Amino acid sequence: MTETQHFWRWSEKTYQAPDLDWRAASSITVGVDVGSVSSQAVILADGKLLAFNSTRTGSSSPDSALRAFRGAAEPIGLTLDDISYAVGTGYGRVNVPFADRTITEIACHARGANHMGGPSIRTILDMGGQDCKVIRIDERGKVLNFIMNDKCAAGTGRGMEVIADVLSVPIEDIGRRSFEIDEEPAAVSNVCTVFAKSEATSLLRAGWSVNKVLAAYCAAMAQRVAGLIERMQVEREFFITGGIGKNIGVTRRIERLIGVEAIKLPADSVLDPQIAGALGASLFAHSLYRKAQKEAAAAGGTAPGNGGTPGGAAEPAGEGAGVAG
Amino acid sequence: MIVAGIDVGAKNVHAVLIQDGVVLAKAAVVSGFDQEESAERGLQEAARVAGIDRSAIQAIAATGAGRKALAIAGQQPTEVLADGRGAAKLRPGARTVIDVGADEARAIRLSPEGKVLDFAINEKCAAGAGAFVEAMSRALDMSLGDFATSSLGSTQSIPMNAQCTVFAESEVVSLIHANTPAADIARAVHDAMASRVSAMVRRIGVDDPVVLGGGAALNVGFVKSLSEALGGVNVEVLPDAEYLGALGAALIAWESAS
Missing domain, CATH: 3.30.420.40 (ATPase, nucleotide binding domain)
Structure with a gap:
């Protein structure tokens, strides 16, 4: 019997820094982003990237948070007990059992994008599994404003997964294949993912190649997202985070539509646009831990370890940007 | 002839x-x-x-x-x-006509003589059409008929957060995992769809008598939810809807x- 192929299944990713000995570090801070579709954990040793993991979110948020953490930590022998401070973010952030506090994913993506793309980043497009956000930030990564669509699958990763399955194309090949066409077709007319599914099937029957249908679908998704971006107006520099950020079929078409090119990670970077939220959370965890340590030192006490009071630390940059998701 | x-x-x-x-x-x-x-x-x-x-x-x-x-x-x-x-x-005399098909829903306001005065259409989003209920009954592994009737046996109203059919599917799966009775899930689905359809109907105004046609008129669960969503008006299901x-x-x- 052959196993059913799940075309939507994107590869889970794990990374451990080859030359960093966490046992010598004075702090281990963790950011966990439990999204509606994927969960990530990023671990920092003294503020430097030690490890990360990206995995699919299961039916239980606490399990998904733990799975993401273990995926990053276990290969280097790190356990929950070694964590100095942890921040949970994302749609399931209140369900990260080992988090010392939670911060909205808007603030975390802002901080993560600021770290990945540099201080010149002003506009972030975060294309997640079940929502899409445009975030305006300042040079320190603080959120100034944001808008989001979380009502409709068109323009989200979940919508792309549905199309991958309908067309039997592995999701990670969609971007490349959508450019292997003779001529750019018109975007599919149906915005709704459910209707786009039937439209895609009709186009195939009408003789379109799979690649051409992919192009038409990526173009429709790009149009929709570009509409959201234009409501906010793009201020340079522009950076894309989230899983769909890795799909060039969508991102390049967005760039064409809005006339602005996104800043890309260097080719040799170990980072991944999908971990931006967890990375931001880990950076917040690091700052909060250091701040708590300084305060404790000033008060003559000891630094709080794991289990410190959530919300006990000072407000991080970007807080007050609103609760999303 | x-x-x-x-x-x-x-x-x-x-x-x-x-x-x-x-x-x-x-x-x-x-x-x-x-x-x-x-x-x-x-x-x-x-x-x-x-x-x-x-x-x-x-x-x-x-x-x-x-x-x-x-x-x-x-x-x-x-x-x-x-x-x-x-x-x-x-x-004869129907003033508000609602037609909910598989991919589209319409509301039409008629004059007492049966002339079209106004209309509204949703053809952009599956959540306000029959495709929504169909997808949800599939997620519950129930026939459309069983799904429709089971809704009448619901004892509690559960609000659905998701508006989108694609997202609602995951929400239904979570409700199943939380051991929510199928009847309550079915009602939640019908209520969600009825709230979208009723919002469209309200755009043209609701005048009695209100009649319902299209495939969704055969769904007793949806008809009940729609009547409630329209503030308790009597929704008459047309023969051979x-x-x-x-x-x-x-x-x-x-x-x-x-």
Whole structure:
């Protein structure tokens, strides 16, 4: 019997820094982003990237948070007990059992994008599994404003997964294949993912190649997202985070539509646009831990370890940007 | 003289034959990819039911999403016009007509004489159409009929957060994992769909009598939820509700032929 192929299944990713000995570090801070579709954990040793993991979110948020953490930590022998401070973010952030506090994913993506793309980043497009956000930030990564669509699958990763399955194309090949066409077709007319599914099937029957249908679908998704971006107006520099950020079929078409090119990670970077939220959370965890340590030192006490009071630390940059998701 | 009205929808083709002003036969077939071929199959089936030869059909009016593709149709009334005409015949005096099909929903306001005064359409989002309930019953692994009836046995109202059909599917799966009774899930789904349809109906105003046609009219769970969402108005389900558009088209064909 052959196993059913799940075309939507994107590869889970794990990374451990080859030359960093966490046992010598004075702090281990963790950011966990439990999204509606994927969960990530990023671990920092003294503020430097030690490890990360990206995995699919299961039916239980606490399990998904733990799975993401273990995926990053276990290969280097790190356990929950070694964590100095942890921040949970994302749609399931209140369900990260080992988090010392939670911060909205808007603030975390802002901080993560600021770290990945540099201080010149002003506009972030975060294309997640079940929502899409445009975030305006300042040079320190603080959120100034944001808008989001979380009502409709068109323009989200979940919508792309549905199309991958309908067309039997592995999701990670969609971007490349959508450019292997003779001529750019018109975007599919149906915005709704459910209707786009039937439209895609009709186009195939009408003789379109799979690649051409992919192009038409990526173009429709790009149009929709570009509409959201234009409501906010793009201020340079522009950076894309989230899983769909890795799909060039969508991102390049967005760039064409809005006339602005996104800043890309260097080719040799170990980072991944999908971990931006967890990375931001880990950076917040690091700052909060250091701040708590300084305060404790000033008060003559000891630094709080794991289990410190959530919300006990000072407000991080970007807080007050609103609760999303 | 025999004329035909044919409604080429996203999911089904409905055909109604009228002889001398009276309904002679009706038939439904599943829409295929080729709309011309699907319409022809619908006509053949209606002719077979009527016991006549297909060539005895002298005039054809086509409505529905696929109406423009039909060269055989002498007339191509819009869905709004056909629905209005059909409803005025089935329920004289009807003022608000709601038609919820597989991929589309419409609300039409009629004058006391049955003239179309205003209308609203949702064809952009599956969450306000029959496709929504169909997807959810699949997620629950229930037949559409069982899904519809089970909703009536619900003891608690659970709000659905997701508006989108794709997201609602995951929400239904979470409700199943949380051991929510199927009846309550079914009701939540019908309530969600009814809230979207009622929002569309309110755009044109709700005048009594309110009548309901289209495939979703056969879903008792949805009808109950819709009535509640419209503030408790009586929603009258039209007889042969799913033939509403085809009947209206047939009447239009008959009127212009005679």
